[in-house]
Amino acid sequence: EPEVTQTPSHQVTQMGQEVILRCVPISNHLYFYWYRQILGQKVEFLVSFYNNEISEKSEIFDDQFSVERPDGSNFTLKIRSTKLEDSAMYFCASSDGRAPEAFFGQGTRLTVV
Amino acid sequence: RKEVEQDPGPFNVPEGATVAFNCTYSNSASQSFFWYRQDCRKEPKLLMSVYSSGNEDGRFTAQLNRASQYISLLIRDSKLSDSATYLCVVNAASYKLIFGSGTRLLVRP
Numbered sequence: 001e002p003e004v005t006q007t008p009s010h011q012v013t014q015m016g017q018e019v020i021l022r023c024v025p026i027s028n029h030l031y032f033y034w035y036r037q038i039l040g041q042k043v044e045f046l047v048s049f050y051n052n053e054i055s056e057k058s059e060i061f062d063d064q065f066s067v068e069r070p071d072g073s074n075f076t077l078k079i080r081s082t083k084l085e086d087s088a089m090y091f092c093a094s095s096d097g098r099a100p101e102a103f104f105g106q107g108t109r110l111t112v113v
Numbered sequence: 114r115k116e117v118e119q120d121p122g123p124f125n126v127p128e129g130a131t132v133a134f135n136c137t138y139s140n141s142a143s144q145s146f147f148w149y150r151q152d153c154r155k156e157p158k159l160l161m162s163v164y165s166s167g168n169e170d171g172r173f174t175a176q177l178n179r180a181s182q183y184i185s186l187l188i189r190d191s192k193l194s195d196s197a198t199y200l201c202v203v204n205a206a207s208y209k210l211i212f213g214s215g216t217r218l219l220v221r222p
Contacts, residue, residue: 031208033208033209033210035210041214042200042212042213042214042215043151043157043200043210043212044212045209045210045211048207048208048209050208055207055208056207056208056209058209089154091156091157095208097208099145099162100144100145100204100208100210101145101147101159101162101210102159102208102210103159104156104157104158105156106155106156107155107156109154
């Protein structure tokens with residue numbers, strides 16, 4: 001069964017450092033997303049990406065965040081200068097565009113110290 | 114008002130029990146509705162889509178009431194493996210998914 005894969009599974013970084021979270025969406029999917037979940041809280045939408053550009057972003061997705069699809073398979077989330085409050089589980093997801101349900105990767109746990 | 118509201122639980126039920134979860138959403142323009150399941154510290158996994166006519170998948174039945182902006186999930190014959198957090202999810206015109214905070218289910222032997 002095709003799946004979304006994310007690397008790394010856990011990243012520890014110092015406050016102020018840049019991090020890049022990586023994702024390989026399901027191969028025939030056209031829409032890509034990043035969501036985050038702070039421990040004990042709900043899953044929150046960050047950004048959606050279609051046709052090589054951002055289609056929608058939330059208030060959380062400020063100038064510190066960026067996304068990129070550097071090649072035909074990877075989809076990345078960059079946080080330029082991490083803050084303590086960026087500590088969360090970050091989920092990548094993808095959908096085929098025919099229906100809005102998305103399939104999620106196993107997540108990257110980001111810990112900012 | 115929260116966009117998607119769920120009773121956080123936990124619902125603690127014996128194996129074999131029937132349990133029902135409810136969810137309300139605030140945006141009347143919402144078009145698609147889902148139940149996802151999330152195990153502790155894992156990713157959300159699609160359990161089922163919810164259609165206006167109601168739909169069933171094995172032991173799971175989902176219902177949608179657009180007039181009341183209300184979604185339900187019924188689990189029959191609960192198994193130990195059903196223990197998880199059940200997430201009510203909606204989306205409006207875009208492909209953005211809006212998650213509820215989840216209802217935790219504990220199925221005991």
